[in-house]
Each structure stands twice: as C-alpha cells, then as structure tokens.
Amino acid sequence: MWAVAKKILRSREASTFIVLAVLAVGISLATDVFFSVYNLRNLSRQIGLLTIMGLGETIVIITGGIDLSMGSLVAFIGVLASCILSPASPQQFIRFQQILSALVMPCVGIWICTAIPYALIRHKWLRRLFFCSTTIAVAVVFLYGIVSIAPGEQGGTANSFLVIFGMLSFCALIGVYHGLLVTYLNLPPFVVTLGSMCILRGCALLLTQSLPVMIEDSFFEYIGNGNLFTMPVPFVLSVILTLGMAVTLTTTSFGRRIFAVGGNETATYYSGIHVKRVKIGAYVLCAVLGGIAALLYAGYDRQGNPSSGAFYELNAIAAAVVGGASLMGGEGSMIGTFFGSGILQVILNGINLIIRQGSSLWEGVIVGLVVVAAVTFNTLRARRG
Numbered sequence: 001m002w003a004v005a006k007k008i009l010r011s012r013e014a015s016t017f018i019v020l021a022v023l024a025v026g027i028s029l030a031t032d033v034f035f036s037v038y039n040l041r042n043l044s045r046q047i048g049l050l051t052i053m054g055l056g057e058t059i060v061i062i063t064g065g066i067d068l069s070m071g072s073l074v075a076f077i078g079v080l081a082s083c084i085l086s087p088a089s090p091q092q093f094i095r096f097q098q099i100l101s102a103l104v105m106p107c108v109g110i111w112i113c114t115a116i117p118y119a120l121i122r123h124k125w126l127r128r129l130f131f132c133s134t135t136i137a138v139a140v141v142f143l144y145g146i147v148s149i150a151p152g153e154q155g156g157t158a159n160s161f162l163v164i165f166g167m168l169s170f171c172a173l174i175g176v177y178h179g180l181l182v183t184y185l186n187l188p189p190f191v192v193t194l195g196s197m198c199i200l201r202g203c204a205l206l207l208t209q210s211l212p213v214m215i216e217d218s219f220f221e222y223i224g225n226g227n228l229f230t231m232p233v234p235f236v237l238s239v240i241l242t243l244g245m246a247v248t249l250t251t252t253s254f255g256r257r258i259f260a261v262g263g264n265e266t267a268t269y270y271s272g273i274h275v276k277r278v279k280i281g282a283y284v285l286c287a288v289l290g291g292i293a294a295l296l297y298a299g300y301d302r303q304g305n306p307s308s309g310a311f312y313e314l315n316a317i318a319a320a321v322v323g324g325a326s327l328m329g330g331e332g333s334m335i336g337t338f339f340g341s342g343i344l345q346v347i348l349n350g351i352n353l354i355i356r357q358g359s360s361l362w363e364g365v366i367v368g369l370v371v372v373a374a375v376t377f378n379t380l381r382a383r384r385g
Contacts, residue, residue, distance in 0.1 A: 224299025
C-alpha cells in the first residue's frame with residue numbers, strides 16, 4: 001500500500017497538483033477574494049476552456065508535432081457559428097454561402113465517380129482518392145446544409161445541435177488536412193499549422209469585416225455561461241473529456257501507438273504500425289477538441305469575434321508542457337494537462353486579483369516564463385533519467 005502511495009506521489013501528475021495547491025494557498029493569502037464563490041466559478045470556467053484546448057495540443061505534442069492554429073480556429077469557428085445563428089448575417093457570409101454552394105456539386109460528383117466498393121479498389125491512389133473525396137463531400141454537403149438554414153429562424157435546440165455537429169465536422173476536416181500535409185508530404189508541423197493560423201484568422205476577419213457577430217441562441221449561451229450541478233458547464237465537460245482521453249491513451253491500442261510514434265517513429269514503423277494514420281488521427285482529435293473549445297468560447301462571449309483567440313495556442317502549449325508533455329514527443333499526460341491548465345489560470349487569476357490595473361499587460365510575460373521554466377524542468381528531468 002505504501003509502495004503504491006509512494007509511486008503516486010512521485011508521479012508528474014502528483015507534483016503538478018501539489019504546485020497547483022501551493023499556488024492557490026499562496027494567492028489566497030495575498031487576497032481575500034480568491035476563494036469567493038464568484039471567483040472560483042469564473043476560475044473553474046477558464047480552467048475548463050483552456051483544458052479542452054490543452055488536451056488536443058497534448059495529443060499532437062506526444063506524437064512529436066505541434067499545432068499553432070488553435071487560437072485562430074477558436075476565432076473562425078466562433079465567427080462561423082455566430083453567422084449561422086445570427087438573424088442579421090453580414091453580406092460576406094452570404095457570399096460564403098454562395099461559394100459553398102458552388103463547391104457542393106463538384107464534391108458530390110467526385111464522390112459518386114469514386115464510389116466503387118472499397119474492396120474492389122486495388123490501386124492505393126484510388127483508395128486514397130475515395131477516402132479524401134468521401135471526407136470532403138460529407139463535410140461540404142453538411143456545411144452547406146447548416147448554412148442554408150434561413151437566418152432569423154434559429155434558436156431551437158435542434159438547430160443548435162446541428163450547427164455544433166457541423167462545426168465539429170469541419171474541424172475534423174481541418175485536422176485531416178493538417179495530418180495529410182505532415183505525413184504524406186513530410187511538411188514540418190510548425191509550417192503547416194502556422195499557415196492554417198494565418199488562413200483561419202484571415203477568413204474570420206473577411207467574413208465579418210473585423211466586426212463581432214452577436215449570438216442569439218439560448219443553448220450556446222448556456223454551454224458557455226451556464227452551470228451544471230453548480231459547476232460551470234465548460235469545467236464539467238473538461239473533466240469528462242480529460243478522463244475519457246486519459247483512459248483512451250492508457251488503455252487502448254491507439255493510445256499506445258500515439259506514445260510509440262512520439263517515442264521512436266522509425267521503430268514504430270518497422271514494428272508494423274501505420275504511423276501516418278496515427279498522426280492523422282492525432283491531428284483530427286486536436287482540431288475537434290479545438291472546435292469544442294471554440295464553440296464554448298463563442299457561447300461564453302455571446303458573440304463570434306474574429307479577434308478572439310489571440311495567443312490561445314501558446315496557453316494550450318504551456319498547459320500541456322507544464323502538465324508533463326515533452327516537445328520532443330513521447331511524453332504527456334491528460335491529467336497533467338488538466339492540472340497544468342489549473343496552474344496557468346491560477347497564476348493569471350492571481351495577477352488580476354493582486355495587480356488589477358494593467359494586469360492583462362503581464363499575461364504574455366507570465367505565460368512565456370512559465371513555458372520556458374517548464375521546458376527547462378522537463379529537459380533537466382529527462383537528462384537525470
């Protein structure tokens with residue numbers, strides 16, 4: 001029993017939790033409002049939002065990659081969902097609908113032309129064409145369906161679920177795009193996701209002409225600002241996703257392959273594991289989790305803002321690294337990322353409570369220092385091991 005307890009205390013998750021507890025106690029001594037109900041609810045909401053992004057970033061980091069498009073994805077998905085749900089969609093969004101309509105028929109046509117029974121396709125390029133065209137066709141047709149809902153008639157729960165499912169489908173397509181470029185074209189993940197960061201941010205600005213679009217949907221407002229069992233919905237959802245992803249990575253073959261690819265990609269390849277599929281799956285999961293965070297952020301702000309999400313990818317990377325993920329790949333923990341998000345948000349919350357005036361000016365400095373300190377600690381720890 002003592003041996004098990006000693007092993008748990010020596011784990012990275014336990015040490016991260018201890019740091020989190022010490023920080024919370026220290027900040028509570030410096031200000032008497034830290035443990036107030038209002039502050040704890042707001043803090044837990046922020047932890048939940050960051051954790052969901054951090055989980056996706058952790059999966060990609062474990063494989064040895066990185067995703068710099070998370071912040072721009074938050075802005076674009078939030079803007080797109082807001083335009084669909086808004087009774088007064090901007091003219092640029094109407095133009096987007098027209099462009100999407102023009103893409104529907106070609107995508108469906110490609111899918112029909114390649115829809116030969118998969119078992120009869122022997123050439124690998126035809127198989128890839130079938131897979132890619134099917135994915136694109138399904139995503140584009142579904143997007144066309146949700147944006148065709150007449151503006152002004154939204155607000156029902158069914159339409160909200162339809163928009164959420166459509167946005168997450170689109171995020172999955174973005175993840176496939178990242179994975180294909182990284183694996184089949186051997187492009188650096190830094191370059192691929194940096195390009196997506198610029199493209200998605202630019203699309204968000206173009207759709208709204210740099211203006212925010214208000215969300216008039218009660219369900220979106222609830223998932224962003226509501227409470228479930230007296231706890232904020234984003235926090236409850238982050239706990240569920242953290243436990244689910246932790247079980248996936250530790251008990252399933254896919255999870256073991258994620259760690260194997262990040263630890264030694266060459267050895268994993270020669271052991272018979274399809275490395276490219278594992279990496280694509282990691283990028284898809286990362287994008288979908290980023291999409292979930294984007295929808296929650298849009299509901300939290302009650303608007304789609306093309307300027308939102310700035311530096312969120314840095315915060316997500318910091319949460320993953322503080323939680324024990326190695327930027328070299330092969331190491332990471334979902335529970336650690338959850339506690340890492342807590343450490344980061346507790347520090348930022350403490351700055352706001354103690355400094356108050358001009359506290360936002362310190363956030364970038366603090367996050368950067370935390371990332372450097374965490375990477376340094378992980379590097380020294382790896383050398384000792």
